[in-house]
Amino acid sequence: MKIIQQHKRPCPDILGRHLKIMTLLQVEIPRNYQYRLCGLCGNFNGDNTDDYRLPNGTITTDLNTFGNSWQTSDPCEWDPPTGDPPTLGQCDAQYSGPCDVLTAMNGTFAACHDYVDPQPYWEDCVFDMCSTEGEWLCCDLETYYDACMDMGVDPFIWRSTDLCPMDCPANSVYSPCVSPCQATCLNPDGPENCDLPCVEGCECNAGYLESGLECVEETQCGCIDVYENYYTIGEQWGTEDGQQCECGFPWGFPWITCNPAEPCYEEGGYTWALVDGVWGCHCAVPCQCGDP
Numbered sequence: 001m002k003i004i005q006q007h008k009r010p011c012p013d014i015l016g017r018h019l020k021i022m023t024l025l026q027v028e029i030p031r032n033y034q035y036r037l038c039g040l041c042g043n044f045n046g047d048n049t050d051d052y053r054l055p056n057g058t059i060t061t062d063l064n065t066f067g068n069s070w071q072t073s074d075p076c077e078w079d080p081p082t083g084d085p086p087t088l089g090q091c092d093a094q095y096s097g098p099c100d101v102l103t104a105m106n107g108t109f110a111a112c113h114d115y116v117d118p119q120p121y122w123e124d125c126v127f128d129m130c131s132t133e134g135e136w137l138c139c140d141l142e143t144y145y146d147a148c149m150d151m152g153v154d155p156f157i158w159r160s161t162d163l164c165p166m167d168c169p170a171n172s173v174y175s176p177c178v179s180p181c182q183a184t185c186l187n188p189d190g191p192e193n194c195d196l197p198c199v200e201g202c203e204c205n206a207g208y209l210e211s212g213l214e215c216v217e218e219t220q221c222g223c224i225d226v227y228e229n230y231y232t233i234g235e236q237w238g239t240e241d242g243q244q245c246e247c248g249f250p251w252g253f254p255w256i257t258c259n260p261a262e263p264c265y266e267e268g269g270y271t272w273a274l275v276d277g278v279w280g281c282h283c284a285v286p287c288q289c290g291d292p
Contacts (some may be wrong), residue, residue, distance in 0.1 A: 096125075113266040141163075171216070174202055177199075224254075225256060234246070261281075
């Protein structure tokens, strides 16, 4: 998993006697994690109609129920706000104006108006734009586009170089309808049967395969271990038995090299352990590394 975008700074928004901190974090997940995820970001199975799945396996349409169901057991002490909720007041037109693309009768999203009422999405967009000083336009447009796709509207291009361009890696191109079963270095021929609906995203150019988060020629594909795990060229990882491995290209073809890992600094509270799916020297629980 790789973090690809984060606000340069938290976005404080002072509303009367309330202080609201808003931030946005975006991550990219390699395709070898497909069908292995769960939680607030969905299950990565190529079907966005079942993403609001609760830990017990049932699907809900209530966003609050969905979000609260994945709350961890860690205690969180806080006092709920009292009194009337804050209001935004008059919003500068420079922040609300861009949202008009949602409701424009002959605009980019006009083909969806008969299927999904854009008015509630426009109102949410204006609120978010005013709250974040114009930073959440693309998130709100994406939300409406996804709602259109859920209603069976034919995929259409709404992005441009000036409006929410998608940052695709080298050797790939944006498409409003990408097959979720693309050919990868792990499976160059792709799945034999793929009946999943297409999704908006980046598609590797002809002659290129997905390699982690990149598109490469087949001759530049990485390594596959005995457990069918894929690693890109130059990627390093630890193993349960204390080895440090790396996928290299020493003789003109991918090759995995493993050596005993450097001992962990146990005096500082570190130990070799599996944390968040990664074997390595991690801070031992419950000590706090670096503390005397």
